[in-house]
Amino acid sequence: MTGTSYLSDRRKAILKAVVEEYILNGQPIGSEELLRKYSLGCSSATIRAELAALEEMEYLSHPHTSAGRIPTEQGYRIYVDHLLVLSPVSFQEEEKISQVLNRQAQDLRNILAEACRLVATISTYTSLALAPQANQQVMRHIHFVPVSAKQALVILVTSLKVIQDQFLEVSAEVSEEDLEYLSHYLSRRLLGKTPWQCLQELPVIREEQPARLVSLLNQLSTVLHNVFLYEQSERLIVEGAENLLLASDFRNSFKQRRLADALDRRFLLQDVLDRHLTSRNLQIFIGQENEVVEMHDLTLLAMPFEASRYAYGALGLLGPMRMDYAKGIRLLACVTGVLERALSQEA
């Protein structure tokens, strides 16, 4: 009872109350208010003693002598690890989200962007979506389409519902039949292979083909690189940055700018998310637990999802440390659930 690590039930209740009250109102909370709103079965003096003990344990802190208590990062940590009660996702919620996302069969990028926007809107915070890595997909379809005398369109579809289409320049010597022939030929050679394997295969194929098709194959190689580079570098989608930037308890203009810049540096965020995606469970990064310095006073919830076999992406929610964890986690669980079902439909 007197130790610094063991938490009596009453202390747990008080800690929980402080955290939830602070999440709700964003105001430091004192012993009297706690007494009034929660039936803790003791007087305010006792609560004060307990609050002092919780502060001693570094779960709570004092903005100044005469303000109430607010949770520390460690306080939030105890809260999410031990005190948070998650109610299951309701059918209505899931149904509603499902309807929004499944409006029409789209490609991965659109689905993710849509999901991201949804999470940002509902949570009123910032949402991140990380697409699975490009090398975890195989080529499902490849087709050249004549568009004009000078241009053709190449369309690649992968197992991850990624559609990549790009205009190619075609010299006058290349006929429509050539394009048709190349479509079939490349299909035979490349389908079922990863983009990386395709890239390795291309030089071999180039050898076997007539000279007039070489330029086309070179351009295809660029497109395949794009599947890596572009999709790779643009794997991260961020929505609702303004929600966070305009949040009322975040009025430090310098920090705002820094955060805005950090959210723009997609590479960095992407890299961090990737490295933490080894676990297949929800991950919570509170304050300084975030690698990115600009997020040191924010919380990131990151929920992985399986886009297809062995291909994992993640959906994230970035908000203030005093975000509504229960709601956030439920929202992510709900959306990733819908996402997994939408993506698992054989493409």
Added chain:
Amino acid sequence: MTGTSYLSDRRKAILKAVVEEYILNGQPIGSEELLRKYSLGCSSATIRAELAALEEMEYLSHPHTSAGRIPTEQGYRIYVDHLLVLSPVSFQEEEKISQVLNRQAQDLRNILAEACRLVATISTYTSLALAPQANQQVMRHIHFVPVSAKQALVILVTSLKVIQDQFLEVSAEVSEEDLEYLSHYLSRRLLGKTPWQCLQELPVIREEQPARLVSLLNQLSTVLHNVFLYEQSERLIVEGAENLLLASDFRNSFKQRRLADALDRRFLLQDVLDRHLTSRNLQIFIGQENEVVEMHDLTLLAMPFEASRYAYGALGLLGPMRMDYAKGIRLLACVTGVLERALSQEA
């Protein structure tokens, strides 16, 4: 010289100096400072008299008795209409922008998004890009592609470099040959037609086709609607909203929120831009000249561009009234120039 509308050369010089100084520093400017920084050939007392006259004419205003002058909206108006000197766009600039935008032949949406991002980044304000209306394009290509046993991909390409691809569900009865056949058949019937004409044609075509293809044609109709609805509703791209929201001279949190919301209501903005796009020249909306209330203390520069014959889009720059007009206008001119060249390449 004493009238309220005629501007002597000295008054012009003073007004210009006040506007440019205010654009530069964002601080009200007084007679002494004006004297120090600009060689106006008279004393500060004379300048004060002129400032008073310009205030009388409502080109300048006084935040309070003892502050310097700042331009009124009408002051800015005079400035952009008569006092602003535009230097031509340099080759380096144009070349640099051209390189960024022409990295690879992309579809309209990507090019516009890229251009928009570029303008936002360079200007450090907010950039808008409005794609041409969907009915100003004709179908250039239509193709069904079998992707799996249950799914096909339909690809539409229009004269505006718009690529629309979407997964369709295919019943077991439909063979790959059917898809091939349908691609050719629909090409014959629909190419060269506007999306709207295509939509009208579809019911007719449906009558002529075997029953097992009806579902496919219905889904195609949905896709075509999307060319209208989606492309129509998402014609506006906004980039760099955070630049404006975090701008230091814009610290009213209520207004920030309102502006953020307004920028999210794409329909509204789109509509306004469309209505003003009758002119083919740069348009400048200063403060209350903006229809959208939330922009009443901002300036919008809107530069139309011709995406293809008779199909006009616009590129916009939204910033504070004290934005650098010369730079902004040059930037828009430069980017729309590059854009027109990129899009005019026959798709």
Added chain:
DNA sequence: GGTTGGCACACTCCAGGTGAGAGTGCCAAC
């Protein structure tokens, strides 16, 4: 021993006051 009411103390926050600084407007002189 844990719990309680009482009370002094510490601290913030807001309102009101003060003085420096800046820029004007006016006026008389040129």
Added chain:
DNA sequence: GTTGGCACTCTCACCTGGAGTGTGCCAACC
């Protein structure tokens, strides 16, 4: 028409005092 001089006005930054709030401690109690 232009100029220097000067009183006036207003903001901004700083300080100050009082109300309010919540704590920490203590002695008394169960």
